[in-house]
Amino acid sequence: MNDDNIRYSREDLNEFDQIIQEKLTSARKELSFIKETLNRSNESGTDTTASSAKVLEDGAETAEKESMNQLASRQLKFIQQLENAQIRIKNGTYGVCIGTGKLIPKDRLRAVPHTQHSIEAKMARRD
Known part of the structure; x- marks a missing residue:
């Protein structure tokens, strides 16, 4: 990749x-x-x-x-x-989900700029 x-x-x-x-x-x-x-x-x-x-x-x-x-x-x-x-x-790690390693969508970062989790990872943490 x-x-x-x-x-x-x-x-x-x-x-x-x-x-x-x-x-x-x-x-x-x-x-x-x-x-x-x-x-x-x-x-x-x-x-x-x-x-x-x-x-x-x-x-x-x-x-x-x-x-x-x-x-x-x-x-x-x-x-x-x-x-x-x-x-x-x-340090270049902004916007990368700490749960999935994938980029967090821009719309999510614009709404919650301090997040370290994609919605996918956040939902998985709730289970």
């Missing part, structure tokens, strides 16, 4: 790199917003008003902080996956 059949061209890789860079920029802005929101809720949590409603508010606030922390964690993971995809672009 010709090596060209198992690697994307430099032009294709540049397209994917641009998609990834746009997603990284957006993901980093979102993470920054989540962190700012968490910091604001931490700063406003110093009010010591005594009431039964305060206990409910504290519980809701705690749940919201946990939810925001989970969002931040997922966003960090997404950013790391995108950065890893950029590394794969640089």
